[in-house]
Amino acid sequence: GGGGAKKGAKGDQGGPEVFRPTGQKEGILDELKDMKIEGRDVPEWMKPSEGLLSKVNADRELASAVDNAKITRAIEEVSKDPQAWLKYKDDPEVSSYFAKMMGVFGKQYEEHEAKA
Numbered sequence: 372g373g374g375g376a377k378k379g380a381k382g383d384q385g386g387p388e389v390f391r392p393t394g395q396k397e398g399i400l401d402e403l404k405d406m407k408i409e410g411r412d413v414p415e416w417m418k419p420s421e422g423l424l425s426k427v428n429a430d431r432e433l434a435s436a437v438d439n440a441k442i443t444r445a446i447e448e449v450s451k452d453p454q455a456w457l458k459y460k461d462d463p464e465v466s467s468y469f470a471k472m473m474g475v476f477g478k479q480y481e482e483h484e485a486k487a
Contacts, residue, residue: 416483417476426475433471442468 427433436442445465448455459465 414480414483416479420479422482423475423479426478427472430471430475432468433475436468439464439468441465445469 436446441462442465445455445459445462445468449459449469456469459469
């Protein structure tokens, strides 16, 4: 018998690049995606989803947080090291955001459990 091994295609550039017309981020959901949350071993209800996005966008404080460098930095730091929260807990702006976001995650969890 003869081996009919195919040769690999040359010039494979990989996947197409995605360009957003405005160049703007989708808000906090992009921040969550940038942290690669969906790739980690996190519960289903914590992953960025349409339901989560609509809850975040419905709240102006949460939706505008992506434009606040202090809050986005806090999110990034706390996601890597939960102890970093101690740095921000006395900051009313950051703690208010985190309290609201925890409330949103709480609702997500309740809805997830209701479906289960």
